[in-house]
Amino acid sequence: MIKGISEAGVHEVNLVVNDEHRQLHLPPWVTLLDALRNHLGLTGTKKGCDHGQCGACTVICDDERILSCLTLATMKDGSNITTIEGIGSEDELHPLQSAFIEHDAFQCGYCTPGQICSGVAMLAAGRGDTREEIQDLMSGNLCRCGANTNIIDAIIAVKNQSK
Amino acid sequence: MKKQNSIGQPYRRIEGALKVTGRAKYAAEYQVEDLLYGYVVNSKITKGRIESIDESATRAVDGVVEVFHHDNRSSLPRFDLLYSDMDAPPGSPFRPLYDNKIQFAGQPVAFVVAETFEAARYAASLLTVHYAEEEFDVDLKANMDKARDPSKGLATFIKPLPPGPRGDFEKAYAAADERFEGKFHHGSQHHNPMEMFATTTVYEGDGKLTIYDKTQGTSNSQIYVSNLFGLSMSDVRVIAPFVGGGFGSGLRPQYQLVFSVMAALELKRNVRVSMDRRQMFTFGHRPETFQHTRFGATKDGTLTAINHEAFAETSNFEDYNEVVVNHANMLYPADNVTLDYKLIPLDRFTPMDMRAPGGSTGMLAIETTMDQLADQLDLDPLEFRLRNYAERDVSSDKPFSSKELKECYRQGAERFGWNERQPTAKKVRRGNRLVGHGMSSGIWDVIALPGKATATFTAEGKLIVESAVTDNGQGTYTVMTQIAADQLGLPLESVSFKYGDSKHPLSPIQGGSYTTGVIGSAVKAACLKLKDKLFHLAQIMDGYPLGDALPEDTIFTDGAIILKKDPSVRIPLTDIIAFNRGEAVSVSKSNVPNLLKIKQYTRAAHAATFVEVEVDEQLGVINVTRAVTAVAAGKIMNPKTARSQILGGMVWGISMALREETLLDNNLGKYVNTDLGEYHIPVHADVHQLDVIFVPEEDRIINELGAKGIGEIGVISMAPAIVNAVYNATGKLVKVFPIKLGDLL
Structure with a gap:
């Protein structure tokens, strides 16, 4: 029960988030992004614009990268969501997370979870054969610190590892 | 016996794993009990008064707790001084919710606090504010007749106004064999860090607050909040270990901080206020600036005359200034020079330092x-x-503390292959694209300020160093750890740098490329004092193991003091603490720059950038295909994080030349492209091969570390090099930035 919200307007939403079943009771206007950040405490997914323009909120939903700020949580009832917290842990980093550290592919770190989720899903989909293609396919994820070349280098390094 | 050196090593960021796993927490991400959410309402008019506010629809929304505006806010101070912050320019700082006066478009006029974020946002949209509109002036070009000198204050001390005239410019310009006159313009630009401004205030009871704020200065926010709300500094703790970019926007406290604290104190609850992206365009920004240059030279290529004037916007309540016109004569020793820098007050918010403020504007012209x-x-x-080439700064008649710009030119040109450049436009083609090469010099003044740090050696063998300084992504955390480790000869794992918290020693705001020099020197000084104290304790240990050795006869390495002439004499630092009855040894030290010494020199970082562009002849599309920037910025603490900072600067240069501008509708008095869909910055597809060279440079004058700082220098030479490359490709000189496709058709 959320304080200040009448019970009638609340919907049950069942999600599998990072392999864990999570049941939420939310008004229909709560975005997936706010559900993750404010209701599940998964703040690794970032809010950079709330308008689908920056990519910071990218999560992987049923193997596809989506913008969680343009998605209402209730639309994804029954879906499988992977956030940055589910990609890898500090003790067991995903190869792309390690590559980001090695290539210094971030500075402030705020766009980083979105960049990594986007990169992981792109690689898993078998896309991005050339540097130019990867640049194009990653262009929905903005980086204001200007870590662009390091981000692409990190993704290419992982792509080459798996060859 | 070799001393360990971590300074100069390309260490990975210490906080890297936290950032790539999403565990690094930013201001809006702290989980606190019973949290309220605030949402801000901004003025729909540009100038005038609020006549009335109708709250009824807002208050009717389920979950709304309170609506705050000028009529019902808690008491705020009356004196300007209490609204001042570390980056406040001369004038009268903006006072959020102070009265019914509207001074600029998007001014915050109210905020709604509710039990959920969604309720606060929805209820805020229902607030009806009735305004009485007044005529406004936001048009810089139309108000050139109002240009006047900036007021003087602390800001003009740190960012000096132009020096007086030298020689006789008009005469020399008329006599020059070749002359060029240019009129340049760029619009306002907004920092737009990826993280939007947010503050989570935890109400601890008894008037005590813990504030998670997005800021470039925890001490700055702490002092500001204490002054505004009449709280004791010790009751206000500001925490910001992770900041999702600042680029200058966090140098002044923003209004969400005021509102979060105001609501927490009033409601005695925990309150979070976050801005939305549109609101990120409602405060300081890089000022729109017109520039006028007239340079003259003799046939043999000697520059004889320099005239550089700039006309920049400021608000009607503060005089923001930056160094736009001072650099031409620092770089090029012409003898006949007049410089001028004027402000034009308008009904817009006060501009603010934005990455390479002034320098990136002036050097473009x-x-x-x-x-x-x-x-x-x-x-x-x-x-x-x-x-x-200036071997001496003729503009102030001082030597440079160090200057390896010539080496930047040489190494940059060689790496780039500059000798292959074709001097005439439209000579080199790749398919339907014209290829052009351009270059530029870069310069950024080194700023010296006092800094403070504490250093503690613990019984566990850990060195703990503390400063309130933030790390917005520059790598400060890692670099300070390296600096500390080296002083006591410890591995990085044995050092813990505590930062981003106002409970640590006061730090200046993090900007101007001075943090490594200022806080790094303080860290070094504190560690040296600690080292001294540890040595003196070791001297009196049982059995006097050091005999009559002096500090210079010993070396701190591998967590021990070792006698140079007899390395078998080794006193582990933990033994010294044990001798000290197990009590940690702690020191505090301020580092104050020797102004008398450094003022005798011109102190600046330099750079040279070489750029290749491709321009589609039919479509005008410009692509920066490759670029090399060679930087001479004194000692480079960490080449890995430093390279990233220069790369970031180069991307900002691409943005300044080709992408970003906040478009102002002069009739509406408002910025119109206030989101990331329409405010363009480079995306991955726009950023190609970028290369960075650090030219070795030793500087014994500037600070204890010989580090000039690199936050700005990477930006400055990039944009002009792109403009010059576009000219080389197309024969068209564009002087209104960013360059648009249509300019080349």
């Missing part, structure tokens, strides 16, 4: 003017700059 003159003289642009 200076370096394109230089290239045009070189072209007229039939000289290679690099050769022209070398013929006018």
Whole structure:
């Protein structure tokens, strides 16, 4: 029960988030992004614009990268969501997370979870054969610190590892 | 016996794993009990008064707790001084919710606090504010007649106004063999860090607050909140270990901080206020600036006359100034110079330092003017700059504390392959694209400020160093750890740098490329004092193991003091603490720059950038295909994080030349492209091969570390080099930035 919200307007939403079943009771206007950040405490997914323009909120939903700020949580009832917290842990980093550290592919770190989720899903989909293609396919994820070349280098390094 | 050195090593960021796993927490991400959410309502008019506010629809929304505005806010101070912050320019700082006066479009006029974020946002949209509109002036060009000198204050001390005239410019310009006159313009630009401004205030009871704020200065926010709300500094703790970019926007406290604290104190609850992206365009920004250059040279390529004038916007309540016109004569020793920098007050918010403030604006005009003159003289642009190379700063008649710009030119040109440049436009093609090469010099003044740090050695063998300084992504956390480790000869794992918290020693705001120099020197000084204290304790240990050895006869390495002449005499630092009855040894030290010494020199970082562009002849699309920036910025603490900072600067240069501008509708008095869909910054597809060279440079003058700082220097030479490359490709000189496709058709 959320304080200040009448019970009638609340919907049950069942999600599998990072392999864990999570049941939420939310008004229909709560975005997936706010559900993750404010209701599940998964703040690794970032809010950079709330308008689908920056990519910071990218999560992987049923193997596809989506913008969680343009998605209402209730639309994804029954879906499988992977956030940055589910990609890898500090003790067991995903190869792309390690590559980001090695290539210094971030500075402030705020766009980083979105960049990594986007990169992981792109690689898993078998896309991005050339540097130019990867640049194009990653262009929905903005980086204001200007870590662009390091981000692409990190993704290419992982792509080459798996060859 | 070799001493360990971590300074200069390309260490990975210490906080890297936290950032790539999403565990690094930013201001809006702290989980606190019973949290309220605030949402801000912004003025729909540009100038005037609020006549009335109808709250009824807002208050009717389920979950709304309170609506705050000028009529019902808690008491705020009356004196300007209490609204001042570390980056406040001369004038009267903006006072959020102070009265019913509207001074700029998007001014916050109210905020709604609710039990959920969604309720607060929805209820805020229902607030009806009735305004009485007044005529406004936001148009810089239309108000050029109001141009006047900036007021003087602390800001003009740190960012000096232009020096007086030298020689006789008009006479020399008239007598010059070649002359170039240019009029340049760029619009306002907004920092737009990826993280939007947010503050989570935890109400601890008894008037005590813990504030998670997005800021570039925890001490700055702490002092500001204490002054505004009449709280004791010790009751206000501001925490910001992770900041999702600042680029200058966090140098002044923003209004969400005021509102979060106001609501927490009033409601005695925990309150979070976050801005939305549109609101990120409602405060400080890089000022729209017109520039006028007139440079003259003799046939042999000697620059004889420099005139550089700038006209920049400021608000009607503060005089923001930046160093726009001072650099031409620091770089090129012409003898006849007049410089002028004027402000035009408008009904817009006060501008604010934005990455490479002033320098990136001024050099855009200076370096394109230089290239045009070189072209007229039939000289290679690099050769022209070398013929006018300043071995001494004639503008202030001082030597440089160090200057390896010539080496930047040489190494940059070689790496880039500058000798392959074709001097005439439209000579090189790749398919339907014209290829052009351009270059530019870069310069950024080194700022010296006092800094403070504490250093503690613990019984567990850990060195703990503390400063309130933030790390917005520059790498401060890692670099300070390296600096501390080296002083006591410890591995990085044995050092813990505590930062981003106002409970640590006061730090200046993090900006101006001075953090490594200022806080790094303080860290070094504190560690040296600690080392001294540990040595003196070791001297009196049982059995006097050091005998009559002096500090210089010993070396701190591997967590021990070792006698140089007899390395078998080894006293582990933990033994010293044990001798100290197990009590940690702690010192505090301020580092104050020796102004008498450093003022005798011109102190600046330098750079040279070489750029290749491709321009689609039919469509006008410009692509920066590759670029090399060679930087001379004194000692580089960590080449890995430093390289990233320069790369970031280069991307900002691409943005300044080709992408970003906040468009102002002069009739509406408002910025119109206030989101990331329409405010363009480079995306991955726009950023290609970028290369960074650090030219070795030793500087014993500037600070204890010989580090000039690199936050700004990477930006400055990039944009003009792009403009010059576009000219080299197309024969078209664009002087209104960013360059748009249509400009080349």
